[in-house]
Every structure is written in C-alpha cells, then in structure tokens.
Amino acid sequence: MLLTEKRLQKFALWSLFIFTFSGVVSLISVKLDNPVLRIWKEAIIIGILLLSVFSALLRKNIALTKLASLFLLLVPAFLLYFLFSINTNTLLVAYQIKNDVVPLLFAFSLYIILSDQEDTGEFYKKMIKLVVVTATINSFFIYIESMFPSAFMATLQIEEFNNSGGKSGIRLDNALGSLRAMGTMTTFINAGTLTFFGIVCVLESGFYTRLKKWVLFAIMVSALILTTYKTAMIALVIYLVTKVVYTFFKRLRGSKMIYLFSAVVTFLFMGFVFNTFTVYDALAGTKYKPFAYNSIYLRSLQHSDVIKDMENRDSFYTGLGVGTNGTMGPNEKLKLKSKALDSTYIYLMSNYGFLGALLYVSVLLMLLLYFCSQSSKFDNIAIIFLFYTLGADFFINNTFSNFPCNVILYSFIIVSLLHTRRAKRSDNPVRDDPMRV
Incomplete structure (x- = not known):
C-alpha cells in the first residue's frame, strides 16, 4: 500500500529535515521565480495532513469519532479568528491563519500518524537525531x-x-x-x-x-x-545552571519541578526587564549602553507603544485586531501604518489581546506542569523546549514567526504527550533510561 505508516513517518521526518534548510529553499524558489515554490512550506504541511487523514480513513486504524473530535478542535480556533477580525481585511486574516495555524497542523498530522502506534520511541529517536544532524550542519554553515x-x-x-x-x-x-x-x-x-x-x-x-x-x-x-543571538545564549546559561541543580535532586520525587520553577522565574524576570525601563536606566550610564539600547530599550519602547494603543482604543483584553500590526504580511500596502511585533508577547497582545496572551501562557504552563510531573526522562527535551519558549523567548522574540523551530517545538510536544500516554497504558513506564523508549 502506498500510504503505509512507515512511509508517512519517513515523509514527516524528511519534511522536518527540509524545513531546517528554509533559507536555502526560499532562495532557490526566488531564483527560479516559481510561485508554487514560494509557498513550499505550507504546501508540504497541508500535503502531509491530507495524506495522514486519508491514510487513517483508508486503514480504519483510528476511530472516526476521534478523528472528527480532533478536527472539531480547530473550529474554536477559526471562530476566534472570526471574532478577532471583524472589519479586518480578509487577506490579512488569511495570512494570519497561515502564520499561526498552519505550523500547528504538522503536529496535528503527527498525532494522526502515530496515534495507533504502541511504541513511539523509535520515531522519537529519529526525530532527536534529525535535530542534532541539522543543527550540526547549520553550525558549519554559520x-x-x-x-x-x-x-x-x-x-x-x-x-x-x-x-x-x-x-x-x-x-x-x-x-x-x-x-x-x-x-x-x-x-x-x-x-x-x-x-x-x-x-x-x-x-x-x-x-x-x-x-x-x-x-x-x-x-x-x-x-x-x-x-x-543573545537570547539563546542567555537561555543556554540558565538551562545549564538549572540542569546542574536538577542533577543533585533528580532522584527525589517531583525533582523536575525545578525546571518549572526556573521557567516561571525567568518569565517574570524577562517580563520586568522588557516592559519597564528600569534595567535600561541602570545600564545607560555604563559601557553596556549600546547593548542595552538595542536589546532592552527598543523592545520595551515597542511593547509600551502597542499597549498604549490598546488602552486608548479600549481593546486591552481583545487586542487591536488580527493583522493590524506586524511588519510581515501579504501586501505591503496593507501594512503601511502597522507596527513591528518582534516578541511573542506583543504579537499576542496586539492580535488577540490580554485574553489571547493569557490563554497561550496558560497552555504552555499546563504542558510544563504535566511533563514535570512525569517520571519519564523521555519528556526532558520537551520540558527544556517549553522552558525556552516561555521563559527565555516570550518577551524577546516571536515564536510564531520562527519557522521551522516552532514546528519542531510543536512536534516534540505532541510526540512526548503520545509517548507518556503509552508509558502509562503499559505497566512499564520509562524512567531514567532514555534508550529504553
């Protein structure tokens, strides 16, 4: 059969591999001036979604009710887009859906492909090695x-x-x-x-x-x-320090909560640094002023500017509207008066308001809490990825525009969730031996 589970898994892995060469493929698409290649990322994701659904229906290896319920989860998302985009240009809304929802569909496809697998460990191993290989190749290009x-x-x-x-x-x-x-x-x-x-x-x-x-x-x-990239370097230092602390307590029950604590503390600290001018003012009289100006002052000023717009329009809780701000878009003429949204925080606030940002943060915290409460070392990678996204990156850079790293993040979360469920179902949970997956 053409659409075997193994072939779909290989297709998914090869897709992730190609995604990590986004700069190369994008450059080729422009050189060839091919309009189809310019939407290559979206085409691959939609393609694997359709193939995974068709394969599941063909083999009847996933209950129709379960498949229908999964798709129903997308309805609230599109409903929210409709509610947040009244009187907004339709093209901008479509672009926003492409930017926010389409990367999630890749993880959605992985769930369908792996949902009936009793052992997701082999796929997990391949996904880890793929990230290591592509990160190494990426390093040599750097x-x-x-x-x-x-x-x-x-x-x-x-x-x-x-x-x-x-x-x-x-x-x-x-x-x-x-x-x-x-x-x-x-x-x-x-x-x-x-x-x-x-x-x-x-x-x-x-x-x-x-x-x-x-x-x-x-x-x-x-x-x-x-x-x-200072954000990743700071995140690496905090992660390594947290890992050292965790190493001393890892045999104690609930020791993974150290990562949750570290993520929350980092989140609060970053929120303070990039939403006030206190830290910048302290550094302004030192030799670090150029660094503080570019990294802290401009980001804090951007956040303050958008928040003031939200308060002036009485839209703090619901946002300024989908696609209103952001320098990237389908048509430059539609974005002439827009403001940059360089962090996940201000991106969510402008598009979806405080309620949207609160929902996003709540989901990440619940995922972190869930993984940290498990005894499987399998989840450690997903925990660190979530720590990075919530703690280090939330107030500094925009996860939604960071393709393909957002796809990698979503993929590790969904595979970790599947594996944890498998481990609970079998009375033999994977504990501290990461090779036993």
Whole structure:
C-alpha cells in the first residue's frame, strides 16, 4: 500500500529535515521565480495532513469519532479568528491563519500518524537525531558565513546589512559590524534557536558517548556564539545552571519541578526587564549602553507603544485586531501604518489581546506542569523546549514567526504527550533510561 505508516513517518521526518534548510529553499524558489515554490512550506504541511487523514480513513486504524473530535478542535480556533477580525481585511486574516495555524497542523498530522502506534520511541529517536544532524550542519554553515561574509552577501546579491533578500525573506543583520550568521535558515534568530535545540537534544537524549557529546556540544556552542543571538545564549546559561541543580535532586520525587520553577522565574524576570525601563536606566550610564539600547530599550519602547494603543482604543483584553500590526504580511500596502511585533508577547497582545496572551501562557504552563510531573526522562527535551519558549523567548522574540523551530517545538510536544500516554497504558513506564523508549 502506498500510504503505509512507515512511509508517512519517513515523509514527516524528511519534511522536518527540509524545513531546517528554509533559507536555502526560499532562495532557490526566488531564483527560479516559481510561485508554487514560494509557498513550499505550507504546501508540504497541508500535503502531509491530507495524506495522514486519508491514510487513517483508508486503514480504519483510528476511530472516526476521534478523528472528527480532533478536527472539531480547530473550529474554536477559526471562530476566534472570526471574532478577532471583524472589519479586518480578509487577506490579512488569511495570512494570519497561515502564520499561526498552519505550523500547528504538522503536529496535528503527527498525532494522526502515530496515534495507533504502541511504541513511539523509535520515531522519537529519529526525530532527536534529525535535530542534532541539522543543527550540526547549520553550525558549519554559520562558520562559513562568519568567515566569508562578503562572498556570502554577494551570493545573495545583498550589498548591505539590515537588508532583506527580496522575496526570499532572507535577512542579513549585523552586530558591531559583524554578520549575524543565519546558517541554513532565513535569520540568525532561527539559526540560534535550532542550535540551542540541538544542544538540548545532545545533552538530554542519552544517545551519545561522552566524547561525541562534548564534541557536538563544542561545535554547536561555538556556532551559537557566532550567531550573536543573545537570547539563546542567555537561555543556554540558565538551562545549564538549572540542569546542574536538577542533577543533585533528580532522584527525589517531583525533582523536575525545578525546571518549572526556573521557567516561571525567568518569565517574570524577562517580563520586568522588557516592559519597564528600569534595567535600561541602570545600564545607560555604563559601557553596556549600546547593548542595552538595542536589546532592552527598543523592545520595551515597542511593547509600551502597542499597549498604549490598546488602552486608548479600549481593546486591552481583545487586542487591536488580527493583522493590524506586524511588519510581515501579504501586501505591503496593507501594512503601511502597522507596527513591528518582534516578541511573542506583543504579537499576542496586539492580535488577540490580554485574553489571547493569557490563554497561550496558560497552555504552555499546563504542558510544563504535566511533563514535570512525569517520571519519564523521555519528556526532558520537551520540558527544556517549553522552558525556552516561555521563559527565555516570550518577551524577546516571536515564536510564531520562527519557522521551522516552532514546528519542531510543536512536534516534540505532541510526540512526548503520545509517548507518556503509552508509558502509562503499559505497566512499564520509562524512567531514567532514555534508550529504553
């Protein structure tokens, strides 16, 4: 049969692999001037969704009621878009759905593909190794771009920093005159996040010998530093400190709650730093002022500006409207008066208001609480990914625009949820042996 579960799993893994070369594929699509290739990401995700549903119906290996209930979960999402987008341009709403919902559909497809599998461990292993491989490849591209920035810029036909690569969406940024390398991705943010994910997979999987672990760790950390992506570097330091603390208490029941505590503390600290000018004012008189201005002041000013608009329009709880702000969109003429939404926090506040942001944070916290309450070491990777998304990244950068790292995040969450359920169903839960999956 053409649509076997094994083939669908391979298709999903190959799709994730291709996604991590988003910068390369996007550049090729522009060079070939092919309109179909320009929506390649969406086409792959929709394609695997349709194939997974068709295969499940054909083999009848998933109850129709369960499949119907899964699709019904999407109805509230589209209903919310309708409620939040009254009097909004239809094209902007469609673009917002593409940006917010389509990446989730990949994880939705994985759920359908793996829902009747008694053992999701083999797929999990492959997914971890895929992230490690792509993060390593990405690291070497970062090295090359950092060593030969002029040749790299000439290849992209970009003559100056802070300049988009046209329709490809590739952007070159600089820090103190040096290229912020993006590896195989479209921005240094995506590259830095993928590298961080790779480091976590190396340290938490237990699949690698001590020598391989340290070699891969050194390769990825040095690449992460070259991206100059400070958020990922700060997150790495907090994660490593938390991991050391966890190591001393890991044999105690509930010790994983240390990660939840670390995530909440980091979330509150970042919220304070990037929504007040207190920290910036403290650094303004020091040699760190340029760093504080670019990293803290401008972000705090952006947050304050959008929040003031929300309060002036009495839309604090429901937002300014879907697609009202954000510099990325389907048509530049529709976005002339829009403001940048560079963090997940302000992106959610502007589009969906305080209620939307509260819902998002609540879901992440519930997932973190659930995984931290489990005894399986299998969930550690999902826990760290959630810590990064909620604690380190929420007030600084926009997860919704960080493709394909958002797809990787969703995928690890759904596979971890499936595996935890399998472990509970069998009376043999996976505890501290990560190879026993």
